[in-house]
Amino acid sequence: MKLKGLGVSAGVAVGPARVWHNTPLRVPQRSLLLEQIEAELERLDQALAVTRDELRSLTERLRTDVSAEVAAIFEAHAEMLNDPALVDEVQAQIRSLQVNAEHALAEVVGHYTAALRTLEDEYMRQRAADLEDVAQRVLRHLEGRDATHQLETPVIILADDLTPSDTAQFPAGMVLGFATAGGGATSHTAILARALGIPAIVGLGDGVWQAQEGTIVTLDGDTGVLDLAPSAAEIAAFERKQLEQQQRQASERTAAQAPAITADGVRVEVLANIALPGGCSDALRWGAEGIGLFRTEFLFLDRREPPGEEEQYLAYRQVVEHMQGRRVLIRTADIGGDKNIPYLLVEQEPNPFLGWRGSRLLWGMAPLLQTQMRALLRASAHGPLGIMFPMISGLNDLRALRRLLEEVRETLHTERTPVGQPAIGVMIEVPSAALCAEQLARECDFFSIGTNDLAQYTLACDRTNPRVAHLLDPLHPAVLRLIAQTIRAGRAAGIHVGMCGELAADLSAVPILVGLGLQELSVSPASIPAVKRVIGQLTLARAQGIADAALELETAEEVRALAAATLQTLTASPIDEVAHGA
Incomplete structure (x- = not known):
């Protein structure tokens, strides 16, 4: 079957x-005598303390052994346990209802998660699952059960x-x-x-x-x-x-420390997408040649107020310095859509992906954007840094943001604060931006194509909706032609063109993307070795032939079949160590 x-x-x-x-742990309800309440509160405090220690240890291990992005999941869990409102409510239930800690915790968390699941925002619904996960940890400690x-x-x-x-x-x-x-x-x-x-x-x-x-x-x-x-x-x-896969992965990891060069000598940069400064270590360990996307919105999540200028400056500076002269592209906070920030008090919208998000939202909250711009400009004094703006729909958006950036730069000069000369780029993730790429290319330094949003906007498919997930293919001919048009416009203007969307890590798509003329692919750190391997097995002429053929196809299924057949022929070939620069 x-x-x-x-x-x-x-x-x-x-x-x-x-x-x-x-299955969730069974939560018994026990009535307490008045003189037992303080002991029950102490039992709750001990379980919370042990859970916090457990989460702290798990976070540190995952940050070292896996990635900063994964560790961030459990950092958010720890933040939930530090929410005084949640803990106070559980304690109040124990006191007022004279019930055991397990029952009080389950009741309070149940009310919270039920409320969260009524919200349309996918990010907030995910918080409900996270809160239940945290509660299960505490319940296990209250009942003395092993969580492993x-x-x-x-x-x-x-x-x-x-x-x-x-x-x-x-x-x-x-x-x-x-x-x-x-x-x-x-x-x-x-x-x-x-x-x-x-x-x-x-x-x-x-x-x-x-x-x-x-x-x-x-x-x-x-x-x-x-x-x-x-x-x-x-x-x-x-x-x-499975055996071939294990052997290939071992070879890929070794080869990934060298640049990605096609079999006929054309270099394609392979960079890393990260969400937190700690991700730089993961990126370098997997062979990243720079940071192609630092998602700064993760600095804004799971807290009660936005990060200040100094906190942001130190984070951006840490990334720039850690990468030791390699390219670092930092995206201004892409808030909105599926990433709602409760403390910003943004009204719920019927179509958040089509509403106030990305640069639109930041523009509407000018102090927030100016603070981030100040931090980015200061960090650019420490090494090569590119600032890229998300959700750009046309030239007016770019011009307005550049004017504001220059105003912030002048203020810093007046204050005698050191700043660098960051490259300025835009995310090509809205169809209108791809269609206006020629005009945009004349007024910025680089493009980074975000295929996740470009595909959903072009194909009118909400990427968070499982009912239409099967329709959302970034290799759809319409999306592919917008990508090709963007690359042509960027290269004609002499600016750098890269891709940081999930398509860049799709091994079957790599030959097409290289053939279209992409100079840079930015992917999750663990995807870097395999992407470099595929690049090393290509010649530019062959990649261009595949890309040309793909652009002539009529359906996503046909493009996928071509991509899969190409990858199969590459996978069947031995890894060319010379092409990897070994």
């Missing part, structure tokens, strides 16, 4: 199924969905793959699986419950297919693929 879902972490896996039922997951042999985990805690706490090396009935491309399971380098499929539906515990299944994170009853021949084929 084969199930089709969404592949969110590349690679293949074969092994025994472990059907994971993550015991696995005796490597398995493929099948579940309805997995919490961040579940995913992070499986023993290292014991999970071959993840397959979940629910979830999406931006779920925590997807983020963690990619960071850990574990093949994963989400959105498989209830068919996962047809799996028999311990039976051998195969999982293909590239195609999104989970086979619950593979034949002996199919199992043997997957075992060969």
Whole structure:
């Protein structure tokens, strides 16, 4: 029985199924005598303290061993436990209702999460799941249960969905793959699986419950297919693929420290996308040649007020200095859409992706934007830094932002504050920006194509809506032609053109993107070795031929078939160590 879902972490896996039922802990209600209340409050405080220590230790381990982006998930969990309103309410329930801490915590968290799930904003709905995850940790400590997951042999985990805690706490090396009935491309399971380098499929539906515990299944994170009853021949084929995958990954990691150069000597820069300054270490470890996207909005999330100028300046300076002269492109905060910031008191909109978001929102909150511009200009005095603006729809947007940036620069000069000369660029993620790329290219220093939004706006598909997820393909001919037009306009004007959207990490798309003339691909750190490998197996002439053929096709399915066939021929070839510069 084969199930089709969404592949969110590349690679293949074969092994025994472990059907994971993550049922909530049973929460008993016990009545307390008046003289027992203080002892119960103390028991709650101890469980909270142990949970905070556990989260602190987990965050530090993940930041060192995995990535800063993954660690940030658990930093946010720790912040939830530090919310005095939440803790005060639980304590009040214990006192007023004279009930045990478990019951009070479950009641309070239940009210919070129910309210969050009524909101339209996807980010806030995700906070409900995070809060439940944190509460489960506290409940385990209150009941004296071990939160770690015991696995005796490597398995493929099948579940309805997995919490961040579940995913992070499986023993290292014991999970071959993840397959979940629910979830999406931006779920925590997807983020963690990619960071850990574990093949994963989400959105498989209830068919996962047809799996028999311990039976051998195969999982293909590239195609999104989970086979619950593979034949002996199919199992043997997957075992060969799995071994080849492990050998290739080892070679890729070594080769990734060298520049990405095609077999005929054309260099394509491969940079990293990061969300926090600590991500620089991950980027360099995986072979990044710079930072192609620093998502500054993560500095604004999960707090009660925006970061001040000094905090931002230190963060941006840390990234610039850590990268030691390599390119660093920092995006102004892309707030709005699926990233709502409660303390900004932005009114709920019926279509937030089409409303007040990105540069539009920052422009409407000029002090917030000016503070970020001051911090960025100050940080640019410490090394090569590019400032890029999101959600640009045309020349007026760019000109207005550049004028404001110059005003901020003049103020800093008046204050005798050192500033550098940052490059100024725009995100090409709105169709009108791609169509006006010639005009934009004359007034900025670089383009960075954001395919996640460019695809959703071009195809009229909300990328957070699973009902239309199958329609959202950035290799759709319409999107591909906008990408090609943007690259042509940028190169004609002599400016740098890169891509930081998820398409840049799609190995089957890399030949087309190189053939279209992209000079830079910016991807998650763990994706860098594989992207460099594909580039090293290409010649520019072959890539251009593939890109030309793709532009003539009529449907996304046809482009995908061409891309898949191309990748298959490259994967079948041995890695050319010379092409990698080894």
